């Protein structure tokens with residue numbers, strides 16, 4: 001049975017069709033733009049376009065017509081992921097990968113595939129120029145297979161820089177750095193490799209700066225899962241660097257940290273807004289088999305995460321917290337002592353000073369449990385979890401503080417100021433939200449959120 005109330009209020013999702021990676025995130029002429037990998041005719045098709053949503057507050061997203069569809073030979077089997085770079089003249093430049101898969105018996109790694117670097121320009125963020133092909137496979141280093149994609153462009157010291165994810169011959173992930181003076185003509189500058197092999201392909205590389213420290217985000221495919229971390233099929237994380245991305249040849253993969261330990265997180269993108277905040281939005285979904293984020297009959301599949309503001313932690317990690325705009329949606333605070341019932345599945349919960357084992361249980365069916373330095377998230381019934389059952393994650397230390405945001409079918413858990421984050425979809429059937437707490441804490445509060 002489909003519940004209209006599964007549609008989130010603060011997480012961007014298309015009315016119809018499939019969504020994956022966020023693309024082209026930016027603040028442009030007064031609005032936030034979130035493009036995303038989009039297949040309108042899902043599940044019949046998997047041809048990717050760029051869907052498009054805009055927002056004034058990073059919370060209420062208005063869906064616009066798809067911005068970019070496959071339309072030229074160089075992107076005929078998919079307008080793949082990419083970024084926005086706003087020029088000093090105030091133009092929105094969208095760089096993306098035109099995916100081309102050849103018919104026939106190719107392995108599509110060494111033959112039978114193209115990855116084209118394409119530029120589209122917009123004056124207003126609504127009307128997009130002709131497509132201009134800037135890079136083809138022959139422009140990438142000869143050490144690469146045909147898997148090269150997901151450009152991220154930024155400006156630094158008067159030059160433009162682009163980082164691309166790639167799969168090297170011999171199946172090692174790497175990132176390519178290109179340089180340009182004009183945003184049109186690009187030259188290979190260097191290749192970033194890990195010390196030891198670290199997955200066979202790095203998707204969606206991104207860069208950012210926090211308190212003067214640069215970091216690189218990447219999504220390695222092919223890392224083995226472990227008992228208490230790296231559970232998903234593919235992983236999304238970051239490495240805070242000692243120097244600059246553009247000077248880096250070797251990445252210390254032992255410093256790789258996962259952004260989010262939940263079932264539903266991949267391919268985040270990072271941008272800086274007009275207030276100077278570094279903001280991350282991820283894909284709140286998964287390609288993992290058996291985790292159906294669209295129960296039968298739901299016409300849309302997956303959404304983006306909440307917008308999260310990033311900050312550098314004292315230990316060199318990165319903290320994430322929902323942008324402060326969310327707090328303006330809070331209704332009257334209710335002390336959480338035992339069980340509370342709210343009219344809708346919209347809530348912001350804060351637990352402060354947790355000092356023993358216990359659980360926060362939503363609707364009697366989703367348990368968020370703490371014991372020592374372990375966090376467990378479990379569903380009582382597979383239908384509520386849509387294929388998810390239970391997962392346990394090791395924390396750096398026993399959690400002291402937790403924030404849990406429930407936006408209908410989305411749950412995001414932030415521990416200890418956003419040091420550890422866990423995102424999952426769920427599909428509750430009750431009309432009301434019940435919240436039951438058995439963790440001893442110094443303060444526990446729940447705010448109903450107003451859509």
Ligand code: FRU
Nearest residue numbers: 021037048080081203204267
């Ligand atoms: C990551 C990814 C990207 C690619 C896009 C295609 O989820 O595989 O590498 O550009 O999705 O939809």
